[in-house]
Amino acid sequence: MRCSEKLRRVKRPEPAESVSKLRSLFRQEFEMHGFWAIFKRELKSYFTTPIAYVFLVVFLFFSGYLTFKNGFFEIKQADMVMFFVNLPLLFAFLVPATAMRLWAEERKSGSIELLLTLPITVSQAVLGKFFAAWVFLAIALALTFPMVITVCFLGNPDIGLIVSGYLGSFLMAGGFLAIGCFFSAVSKNQVISFVLSVVACAALVSAGMPTTMNYLSTFLPMGLVTAIESMSFQTHFESLQRGVLEFSDVSYFLILIVGWVVAGAVILEERKAS
Amino acid sequence: MISIKNLRRSFGPIVAVDDVSFEVQKGEVLGFLGPNGAGKSTVMRMLACFLKPDSGTATVCGFDILKNPLDVRKAIGYLAENVPAYNEMTVGSFLDFICDARQIRGKDRRQALDRIVPMCSIGSVYHQTIETLSKGYRRRVGLAQALIHDPQVLILDEPTDGLDPNQKHEVRGLISKMAKDKCIVVSTHILEEVEAICSRTIIIARGKILVDSTPEELRKKYNCSLDEVFRKITKGKAA
Numbered sequence: 001m002r003c004s005e006k007l008r009r010v011k012r013p014e015p016a017e018s019v020s021k022l023r024s025l026f027r028q029e030f031e032m033h034g035f036w037a038i039f040k041r042e043l044k045s046y047f048t049t050p051i052a053y054v055f056l057v058v059f060l061f062f063s064g065y066l067t068f069k070n071g072f073f074e075i076k077q078a079d080m081v082m083f084f085v086n087l088p089l090l091f092a093f094l095v096p097a098t099a100m101r102l103w104a105e106e107r108k109s110g111s112i113e114l115l116l117t118l119p120i121t122v123s124q125a126v127l128g129k130f131f132a133a134w135v136f137l138a139i140a141l142a143l144t145f146p147m148v149i150t151v152c153f154l155g156n157p158d159i160g161l162i163v164s165g166y167l168g169s170f171l172m173a174g175g176f177l178a179i180g181c182f183f184s185a186v187s188k189n190q191v192i193s194f195v196l197s198v199v200a201c202a203a204l205v206s207a208g209m210p211t212t213m214n215y216l217s218t219f220l221p222m223g224l225v226t227a228i229e230s231m232s233f234q235t236h237f238e239s240l241q242r243g244v245l246e247f248s249d250v251s252y253f254l255i256l257i258v259g260w261v262v263a264g265a266v267i268l269e270e271r272k273a274s
Numbered sequence: 275m276i277s278i279k280n281l282r283r284s285f286g287p288i289v290a291v292d293d294v295s296f297e298v299q300k301g302e303v304l305g306f307l308g309p310n311g312a313g314k315s316t317v318m319r320m321l322a323c324f325l326k327p328d329s330g331t332a333t334v335c336g337f338d339i340l341k342n343p344l345d346v347r348k349a350i351g352y353l354a355e356n357v358p359a360y361n362e363m364t365v366g367s368f369l370d371f372i373c374d375a376r377q378i379r380g381k382d383r384r385q386a387l388d389r390i391v392p393m394c395s396i397g398s399v400y401h402q403t404i405e406t407l408s409k410g411y412r413r414r415v416g417l418a419q420a421l422i423h424d425p426q427v428l429i430l431d432e433p434t435d436g437l438d439p440n441q442k443h444e445v446r447g448l449i450s451k452m453a454k455d456k457c458i459v460v461s462t463h464i465l466e467e468v469e470a471i472c473s474r475t476i477i478i479a480r481g482k483i484l485v486d487s488t489p490e491e492l493r494k495k496y497n498c499s500l501d502e503v504f505r506k507i508t509k510g511k512a513a
């Protein structure tokens with residue numbers, strides 16, 4: 001009796017303390033002002049520097065050019081397959097180009113010391129930057145609307161197919177971006193982070209290409225080849241593009257994004273001052 | 275308001291800060307002196323919660339730098355040595371960003387800007403991008419950023435480095451003006467500055483505190499100028 005009373009007296013303050021600690025942690029992490037401050041600044045900075053305009057011009061030109069070069073007219077179908085099919089390779093180069101500056105520039109110029117001595121947590125900063133870049137890519141995708149108009153003008157396309165194609169492209173852009181964000185946190189040098197993330201993105205895209213699959217199946221067991229295939233962007237993007245909104249495809253991209261973003265935040269916490 | 279206990283930090287084999295402890299009260303201006311690489315900036319970075327100490331801790335306004343880093347950052351204004359800023363932004367939008375991050379909104383923001391812009395005399399460059407500014411203006415923008423939320427504790431890493439004599443005089447005036455109701459830590463290489471503004475001085479070398487005194491006392495004790503005192507202390511102990 002006595003013993004238990006003593007125990008209770010000793011033990012009691014602990015949970016209260018840990019709860020309040022947890023609560024203050026939650027309060028810190030979910031105070032959104034830090035996120036919004038960074039989000040706003042980042043998104044604006046795309047348009048106050050030439051980055052946005054160079055990116056948009058190059059992206060819109062090539063996405064349109066490749067569509068028509070691949071035979072948009074020749075197949076005589078009012079759909080956007082010829083447009084979406086180019087996006088994985090185009091994104092594999094262009095998205096790392098937008099992502100490479102996210103943290104590398106911040107660390108090189110030393111402005112990270114300003115950013116992380118403001119009352120902002122690392123996770124807020126990482127998410128703020130990631131979503132700003134993702135919204136920028138969404139704007140770039142939205143600006144391909146003349147393609148939609150063209151298709152609608154020429155025939156009666158399946159709108160559902162177009163919508164799911166855009167959703168797939170948006171998710172895929174997020175996946176590439178998360179990878180680029182991670183490699184940007186890895187190196188101070190923008191060129192290094194660009195090259196590393198292009199390699200990573202290209203590997204994930206090409207893993208699902210038929211030529212790669214054929215080659216791999218010559219020396220790898222079938223199970224391993226399908227495992228590699230199911231990890232590639234290509235496979236999941238293609239099924240979204242066909243208008244099949246499957247849980248496994250959407251969750252693939254979401255898990256990919258969360259994983260790389262969290263890894264980026266961990267790396268950044270580790271290396272912010274070096 | 276600042277209390278540092280046994281702070282230690284090393285970078286690989288180099289011990290940058292070795293068991294440093296001191297306290298600074300409200301109304302004090304602490305001049306933080308030491309040769310290059312003595313560990314001044316490292317101590318300041320740890321106080322601003324940018325670097326984590328290997329061991330030891332510090333509290334700022336009652337908040338622990340390890341347990342409540344966000345509250346510490348809210349309470350302090352910090353100007354880093356190389357005056358980090360976003361070069362592509364205009365001074366105005368940069369200060370807006372700082373206000374966003376520090377949750378200064380609406381009327382408060384207008385008041386804060388009305389106070390800080392004339393105070394740091396950056397009105398004439400308000401619409402210029404930061405990359406076009408001269409070193410002096412850049413540093414003043416950095417100061418404005420550190421002062422905009424009227425912090426209780428100010429940590430300034432070489433705030434007058436690279437300024438011309440007039441600007442140095444202005445910044446010193448600014449610091450002296452704020453001194454009585456804040457707690458200020460200033461690192462510097464300019465010893466006349468210490469005599470002009472600091473009520474206390476700490477000399478640090480190789481990560482260790484060598485002297486903790488006031489400028490007057492030091493001069494009396496060694497019976498020579500502060501320059502010579504500095505040389506005697508830092509060279510004598512190193513040898």
